[in-house]
Amino acid sequence: MLFCAHVLKTKLSMYNRMTSITLHGAVEEIGGNKILIEDGSTKVFFDFGLSFGKYGSFFSPYLQPRRYSIISDYINLGLLPDLTGLYRQDYEKRFRETSSDPKYDGVILSHPHLDHAGFLSYVRPDIPAYCSSGCKAILEVFEESSYGFHQYTRIKESFIVRESKRDASKKVKDRTSTIPRDVNIFKNSFKVGDVTVHPFPVDHSVPGANSFVIETSEGSIVYTGDIRFHGRRANFSQAFVEKAASFEPELLISEGTNIHEPKTYGEMDLQQDLFSIVENIRGLIIVNFPVRDTDRMRSFIEAAKKTDRSLVVNMRQAFTLKTLAEYDVAQMPGLEEVKIFVPRKGWGVLDDMNYPIEIQMQDYQSWENQFIEHENRVTADDINANPDKYIFRCDFAELKYLFDIKPPEESIYIRSVTEPVDEEMELDQKKVDNWLKYFGLYPYTQLHCSGHASGYDIQEMTKKINPKKIMPIHTERPTEFSNFHGDVILRALGEKYHLS
Ligand SMILES: [Zn+2]
Ligand SMILES: [Zn+2]
Known part of the structure; x- marks a missing residue:
């Protein structure tokens, strides 16, 4: 039993x-x-x-x-x-x-x-x-x-073969099937x-x-x-x-x-420190912050408002704000609160009247086209003409655009991303440092709080x-x-x- x-x-x-x-x-x-x-x-x-x-x-x-x-x-x-x-x-x-x-x-x-x-x-x-x-x-x-x-x-089905539309006796790779x-x-x-x-x-x-x-x-x-x-x-x-x-x-x-x-420095502390850093800057304020961190973007929008400037974001960030608005996500910055940076790419013929607009647009991805003539767009020339009117967000891949922007004296660079955590990030930071030294923006100011x-x-x-x-x-x-x-x-x- x-x-x-x-x-x-x-x-x-x-x-x-x-x-x-x-x-x-x-x-x-x-x-x-x-x-x-x-x-x-x-x-x-x-x-x-x-x-x-x-x-x-x-x-x-x-x-x-x-x-x-x-x-x-x-x-x-x-x-x-x-x-x-x-x-x-x-x-x-x-x-x-x-x-x-x-x-x-x-x-x-x-x-x-x-x-x-x-x-x-x-x-x-x-x-x-x-x-x-x-x-x-x-x-x-x-x-x-x-x-x-x-x-x-959307799953794009891979490894599918179909008949060629031009010649039915031939097979081609089908890249159009999606689930x-x-x-x-x-x-x-x-x-x-x-x-x-x-x-x-x-x-x-x-x-x-x-x-x-x-x-x-x-x-x-x-x-x-x-x-x-x-x-x-x-x-x-x-x-x-x-x-x-x-x-x-x-x-x-x-x-x-x-x-x-232990206890951590917060986003509102950061915003307060940011206000005191930017208030006396006469040149261009250049900043890097995480591309999808819309709450950090808000801190920089507020700093821009306080100093009679506009925050300039890239086209991917503009696309993100637009999509978040389409999904009705609450408490997000609106596209109307920022300027959108449209750089010269590829052939470098943006706004060059010798080239029709359709040729100019071929330098860009299809999703970028909606911003090329956007009412809030700014170019490197606009920032160059009025550097004291902007806070320019510039990530690693965008440092090359500083050649066109030509930051004047009394400009600063604020690094608002996490410290390097591995060798690869350290190497990238060394490259950033070289660019900043070249443009007279070194040493930079570090201002970040953790997610x-x-x-x-x-x-x-x-x-x-x-x-x-x-x-x-x-x-x-x-x-x-x-x-x-x-x-x-x-x-x-x-x-x-x-x-x-
Ligand atoms: Zn995680
Ligand atoms: Zn996460």
Whole structure:
């Protein structure tokens, strides 16, 4: 009898172990989040990102993955998990048999940074994705305007051959076939399979960031995505924490990028410092800030207003603002608040009356054409004529335009991006320094605040949410979580953790 009771108990506990979490990325590294949550027969990924660290340890601009075997190469190198029924079939069938049906119910994105969303391009299109409107807008801008493999909402089918339109006896590569993916925009709670997902907008350094509470059959799981408490939307993050606490969660999966940092300098401190830096500048103010950080853009728009200048952004940023407005994303800078820099490209014939407008336009990508004659556009000549009227955003690839702009004396360069974190970034910074020295803009002013919560704020968040267990992710220092929580769950990459 005793034996039977023991077997029954074991069987019951196995049956009860319905909910599991497997980290397929972001274990002891920053980024590459791919969190598989399984509950009964439901399988959902939270984020499906690219690990820049792992990618950079194998690849460079001169050593690129092989296109036809990209998924198998990534699996071999540990950049993608070896799972079936997950990857797009046009690529998967090049190296193994594919299953006819998908084996996953959805991919839910916390935000559109590529270390969270970039590998959605390799997921089969019959697996639906879920994200906020801001996130979808940014992904569409990537698809339309960025180099690289960006296929989130539209999958361009590869390796298809069709008859030539000119000569039916000949075959040609078909590059036109596309399969749309359902990218569902969430505002409120939604169900995927058996789990209920509650999204909460939070503060981060890109539009459309969300944290989640996930209700499973064995209790609630909270996933922070990337979060901070010192930006323009800190109140959003605080509201999320209060809501998350009310679920009395079993587990908090928390980012820990800056777990070792004490309290952090915030965006409003930055804006204040920026005001005092720019107020007495008589020349041109040149700045570099992250291309999709619209809250940092807001700080520079405010600084421009204070000094009777206009912030000049590039065409990709203008396209981003336009798309965010089309998606009705709240609290974003409007296109009317900035000027759009249209550089000379290719033949360099912008505004050259010897060349018809259609020839001038051929120097630009099709998505750029809408800005060439935009009422808010400015050229290098405009900035050169009135340098004290502008704050010019200029990233690494745009430094060459300073030849036309010719920054006058008493101009400054403000570096508003993160400090170099690896050798490649250090080398690039040395190049930036050389350009700045050439144009008399060196030394520069550094002014930046992080997109990630400080250790202090993560500790406060954890105290308030009060989870039974905590699982660190997106950090190189996961063990530091045990300084403030008694039950820290550490698992290896791909190792399943059962919630009970
Ligand atoms: Zn991240
Ligand atoms: Zn992020």
